[in-house]
Amino acid sequence: MTTVLESLNAALHAALQADPRVHxxxxxxxxxxxxxxxxxxxxxxxxxxxxxxxxxxxxxxVGMATGMALRGxxxxxxxxxxxxxxxxxxxxxxxxxxxxxxxxxxxxxxxVLRAPMGGRRGYGPTHSQSLEKHFLGVPxxxxxxxxxLTSPGALLQNAIADEDPVLFVEHKLLYLLPVLExxxxxxxxxxxxxxxxxxxxxxxxxxxxxxxxxxxxxxxGYNAELAREAxxxxxxxxxxxxxxxxxxxxxxxxxxxLYQSLRRTRRLLTVEEGTFSLGWGAEVAARAAQExxxxxxxxxxxxxxxxxxxKTLEDGILPSVDSILQAALRP
Amino acid sequence: MDDTYxxxxxxxxxxxxxxxxxxxxxxxKLFGTTHAYIGQEADAAGIFSLxxxxxxxxxxxxxxxxxxxxxxxxxxxxAELMGRQTGLVxxxxxxxxxxxxxxxxxxxxxxxxxxxxxxxxxxxVKKTGNVCLAFIGDGTLGEGALYESLxxxxxxxxxxxxVLEDNRFAQTTPTPSAVAGSMTARFAAFGxxxxxxxxxxxxxxxxxxxxxxxxxxxxxxxxxxxxTYRFAAHSKGDDTRDKETxxxxxxxxDPLQIHASRLSASQTQQAEAEVGxxxxxxxxxxxxxxxxxxxx
Ligand SMILES: Cc1ncc(C[n+]2csc(CCOP(=O)(O)OP(=O)(O)O)c2C)c(N)n1
Ligand SMILES: [Mg+2]
Numbered sequence: 020m021t022t023v024l025e026s027l028n029a030a031l032h033a034a035l036q037a038d039p040r041v042h043x044x045x046x047x048x049x050x051x052x053x054x055x056x057x058x059x060x061x062x063x064x065x066x067x068x069x070x071x072x073x074x075x076x077x078x079x080x081v082g083m084a085t086g087m088a089l090r091g092x093x094x095x096x097x098x099x100x101x102x103x104x105x106x107x108x109x110x111x112x113x114x115x116x117x118x119x120x121x122x123x124x125x126x127x128x129x130x131v132l133r134a135p136m137g138g139r140r141g142y143g144p145t146h147s148q149s150l151e152k153h154f155l156g157v158p159x160x161x162x163x164x165x166x167x168l169t170s171p172g173a174l175l176q177n178a179i180a181d182e183d184p185v186l187f188v189e190h191k192l193l194y195l196l197p198v199l200e201x202x203x204x205x206x207x208x209x210x211x212x213x214x215x216x217x218x219x220x221x222x223x224x225x226x227x228x229x230x231x232x233x234x235x236x237x238x239x240g241y242n243a244e245l246a247r248e249a250x251x252x253x254x255x256x257x258x259x260x261x262x263x264x265x266x267x268x269x270x271x272x273x274x275x276x277l278y279q280s281l282r283r284t285r286r287l288l289t290v291e292e293g294t295f296s297l298g299w300g301a302e303v304a305a306r307a308a309q310e311x312x313x314x315x316x317x318x319x320x321x322x323x324x325x326x327x328x329x330k331t332l333e334d335g336i337l338p339s340v341d342s343i344l345q346a347a348l349r350p
Numbered sequence: 351m352d353d354t355y356x357x358x359x360x361x362x363x364x365x366x367x368x369x370x371x372x373x374x375x376x377x378x379k380l381f382g383t384t385h386a387y388i389g390q391e392a393d394a395a396g397i398f399s400l401x402x403x404x405x406x407x408x409x410x411x412x413x414x415x416x417x418x419x420x421x422x423x424x425x426x427x428x429a430e431l432m433g434r435q436t437g438l439v440x441x442x443x444x445x446x447x448x449x450x451x452x453x454x455x456x457x458x459x460x461x462x463x464x465x466x467x468x469x470x471x472x473x474x475v476k477k478t479g480n481v482c483l484a485f486i487g488d489g490t491l492g493e494g495a496l497y498e499s500l501x502x503x504x505x506x507x508x509x510x511x512x513v514l515e516d517n518r519f520a521q522t523t524p525t526p527s528a529v530a531g532s533m534t535a536r537f538a539a540f541g542x543x544x545x546x547x548x549x550x551x552x553x554x555x556x557x558x559x560x561x562x563x564x565x566x567x568x569x570x571x572x573x574x575x576x577x578t579y580r581f582a583a584h585s586k587g588d589d590t591r592d593k594e595t596x597x598x599x600x601x602x603x604d605p606l607q608i609h610a611s612r613l614s615a616s617q618t619q620q621a622e623a624e625v626g627x628x629x630x631x632x633x634x635x636x637x638x639x640x641x642x643x644x645x646x
Contacts, residue, residue, distance in 0.1 A: 052522040052590050074492030074528035075459050075520060103458070106493075141382030141433070143444040145457040327642075328382055328444025329433030335644035 023171045024194040027058050030172030031095065034179050035066045038093060041179060042069045044080050045097030045133075055099045056135050056194055081107035081132060085115040085184075088130040093179055100146045101134030101188060104154070115184040116159035127182045131175070137190035137241060137292055138337055143328035149293040149321070151188045155270040155302065162269040164188040164240040167196045168222045169213065174267055177218040188269070190241035190292070208251065214276045219268035221276040224250075226260050234261040234347055235280040237303060238290040239269055242338065246290050249343035257348065261288075269299055277303070278310050286315040288346055292337060295320040319346045357399060357552045358609050359621045361391035364415040365606060366629045367424050368582070371414070371431055375586055379637065380431050384445045387415030389550075389581035392605035393515055394419035396555030397483070397574075400563055404452060406473065406482040408466040411446040412515075413455040416485055420453050425632035434639040441642040452480075460486065460493025463512070467499045467571075470508035474569060481509040481566045489520020491529050491536065500540040503571035511566045512537070512573045517580040522590045537573040544573040550603040553612075579603050 021029075034041045043059060049072045053060030063070035073080050077098060084094035098104055104111070115128045138147035154162055163178055163185055165171030171193070178185040199206055212223040224247070225232065234253070236246040243265040253259040262280045281287055287307050289300030300318040307314055319338045327333050368386040375384055387394065390412075398419035401407070409416040417427055422438075430437030431445050438448045446457035456462050466484035473480040490496065491514070503510050514533065518525050537544040545562040547554060555576060562574040581600050583589035589596075610618050 047521045047523055049522070052588070055521075072523060072527065074523075075489045076492040076494065078494055079492075106458075141444065143382060143457065144442070144447050146383075322644075325442070327442045328430075328447070329437075329441030329642055330381060331433070331641040332441055332644050 020197045022194065023165065023167050023196055023198055024056070024058060026170055026172035026198050027165070027175055027189070028060055030175040031059065031062055032065065033172075034095070034176055035062060035069060040091065040093040042071065042087060042092055042094050043097065044071045044073055044084060044094060046073055046075055046099045048072055048097055054097060056191065058133070058189075058194075059097065077103045077106035078110055081110040082114065084130040084132070085110060085128055088115070088128045088184070089118065089126060093129055095131045095133065095179060097133045098135070101136035101150060102145050102148050104132070104134050104150055104186070107132070108153070111154065111160060111184065111186065112157050116157050119183060120159055128184050129182050131178045131185045131187050133187045133189060135189045135191050137192060138326045138333055139192055141328055141330060141333065144325040147326040147333070149188075149190075149291070151186065151269060152293040152298045154186050155299060157270070159183060161185045161271065162188065163219055163267055164190070164269055165193065165267060166222070166240055166243045166265050167193055167198050168211070168224075168243060168265055169220045169267065170198060174219060181218070188240065192241045196244070221267065222265040223276055223280060224263040224265070226254060229254065229260045232260040232262045232284050234259060234286045234288060235264060235277065235284045236261050236288050236290055236343070237264045237266070237277050239266045239299070240292070242290050242292055245338065245340050245343060248340045249347065252340065252344060253347055259347065261347070272302060272306060274303065274306055274310070277307065281307055281311045281314055285311065285313065287317070288343070289318045289320075290338060290343055291320050293320060294323045296323050317346050317349065319343050353399065354612050355617055355621070357395045357556070358606070358613055358618070359625060360395040360398070360419050361552060361606050361609065362621050362625045363424065363628065364391045364394065364418050366625050367418060367427070367632075368414060370629050370633055371428070372582065372586070374432065374633065381433060382444050383585050384431060385412040385585050386582035387412055389579045389600070389603070389605070390515060390517060391415055392550050392552035392555045392609070393513070393576050393578055396552045397513065397559045399556055400560055401483075402480070404478065404480045406452045406469050406480060407454065407485070408462045408469070408483065409453070409455040409485045410459065410487065410490070411457050412487065413446060413448065413485075417448065417450070417453060417455075422450055422453065423632070424629060425635050426450070428632045429636035429639055432636055433641060434636055435642040436636070436639045459490045460495045463493075463496045464499040464502070467503045467508050467510050470503065470510035470571075471506060474509055479567070481511060481563065483511045483513055485513045485515060487520060488514065488516040488518065488525045488533075489523065489528060491533065500537065500542060500571075504540040504542050507569055508571055509566050509569050510571050511562060512542075512571070514573060514575045516575060516577045518577070519580065519584070519591070521584045522588075533575055542571045542573050544575060546575040548577040550578060550605040551608050552605055553609070
């Protein structure tokens with residue numbers, strides 16, 4: 020069994036090993052600490068010259084990575100918490116993401132910015148958010164999110180190979196989960212289809228041998244776990260069969276595998292941990308409405324509130340298996 | 351009670367509170383994260399003994415010591431750390447996001463440094479005579495927002511005191527690996543007068559802070575650089591530093607031990623007894639309090 024954390028860590032080892040252009044930057048990423056979430060563990064020991072521990076300077080970290088990428092290196096920068104991406108927003112939006120187009124396609128900025136996002140660990144309002152929605156639709160920026168249904172490490176390696184800047188959003192609760200290979204027990208109910216319109220896979224889960232599904236749950240990252248649990252309960256407790264479409268590329272939006280599912284189910288429920296208004300699901304819903312006329316649409320997301328520290332409040336603010344069930348059962 | 355005793359009691363309150371918080375973290379009652387102030391107590395005790403009730407304070411992730419020295423109730427803080435409805439901000443903020451009276455904290459390094467300057471501008475405009483303090487760590491010298499705020503604070507001569515607590519580490523990063531050049535010269539470059547002290551003696555901190563604050567009360571920005579030691583882990587248990595080195599430092603630079611020499615044995619015993627009851631009571635009450643519920 021490999022965890023998501025191990026998979027990402029192994030990918031960084033492999034990338035640094037394979038390509039001398041790859042460099043890592045981030046706060047407290049050196050051994051023995053190996054980063055706040057340990058994704059960079061062991062790397063500074065093996066590649067001391069290419070693993071750079073930085074001061075607490077998120078804007079400069081991303082700006083430096085941009086300069087390095089512009090001039091032929093392959094930087095992978097880490098934000099200690101994804102919440103701090105706001106400090107680097109200008110570097111990403113007005114610099115890194117713009118250069119290729121603004122300079123008439125003559126340059127490339129192949130950087131990866133890794134951002135551990137997400138709540139449910141009681142870290143409170145500035146260390147629990149899923150801020151990726153603010154970076155969707157930024158021209159020139161690809162936003163990715165690994166899940167545990169396909170290899171997170173492979174996704175990261177593809178991101179490093181990408182010619183353009185990538186914001187790589189890792190939900191903290193994924194780290195210790197096993198990467199599920201199709202054969203695992205927890206997937207025995209499911210028939211798994213992989214589509215790769217980009218280098219970034221989309222997973223479609225369909226109940227093996229069940230009646231026709233009447234609902235499509237679409238999600239990404241850790242929330243695919245919640246969607247899977249909700250779908251099992253819908254099936255066993257309510258005899259409602261759902262398909263689940265899990266994206267690893269959030270932006271730009273390429274939703275073909277979703278449309279395929281919706282043509283079968285004609286009912287969409289988007290699930291995400293970012294706040295409700297103007298989120299990933301809103302864009303997915305708008306596109307689905309246009310592509311699949313008559314499709315029923317609903318969204319589940321976090322409440323439009325900061326994320327509280329106290330568990331009772333945090334649980335009420337973030338989406339849950341129950342809130343997915345409720346939305347799915349609403350007529 | 352005299353000042354000597356009060357300073358000791360303030361430091362002891364912080365020490366015992368933080369020890370208990372770390373203990374409750376291990377029991378799972380304290381959820382999320384917490385950054386202990388153990389080792390730095392002299393900074394908070396010395397500085398806050400000089401503030402008026404209307405002065406404004408901005409503090410960071412390592413804020414419990416500042417809050418308690420400000421006069422904050424350990425019970426309300428304990429309740430906040432354990433996510434209770436009776437916490438300082440009703441369980442919404444937790445350890446590093448609290449507010450009470452004129453005391454504010456946030457968990458984004460450097461983010462509030464311009465806000466503190468803005469507060470100082472507001473107090474200046476209102477002619478209140480209040481000053482604003484901004485507590486930052488050595489690691490936070492990495493953040494750009496700080497330098498934008500220093501420039502403005504000096505340009506507009508704002509009554510803001512930047513307190514830089516250099517505990518020689520930012521999480522796992524030793525200060526020399528993250529801070530180039532000189533700390534004092536940073537402030538000097540903006541024309542900000544700076545007081546610097548290498549000591550864990552609360553009386554010395556108090557004397558140095560008094561001089562810096564005097565300058566700020568005359569409506570000039572100032573910086574107070576305090577070189578200190580953090581004896582506990584950065585947050586919960588994530589200490590990669592050499593245990594023996596820390597133990598030796600603790601022997602030599604424990605602010606409580608240093609100041610205890612000025613008190614009689616009966617005074618330190620009295621402080622232990624008073625603080626022991628205070629902290630026990632704070633956590634017992636907080637633990638019995640209800641968790642908040644989200645308004646529909
Ligand atoms: C913008 C931002 N970046 C990173 C962090 C994560 N972080 C929290 S505390 C800390 C170290 C701070 O070091 P320092 O300023 O020296 O304060 P100390 O912890 O030593 O008191 C880091 C990196 C953060 N909270 N905010
Ligand atoms: Mg420090």
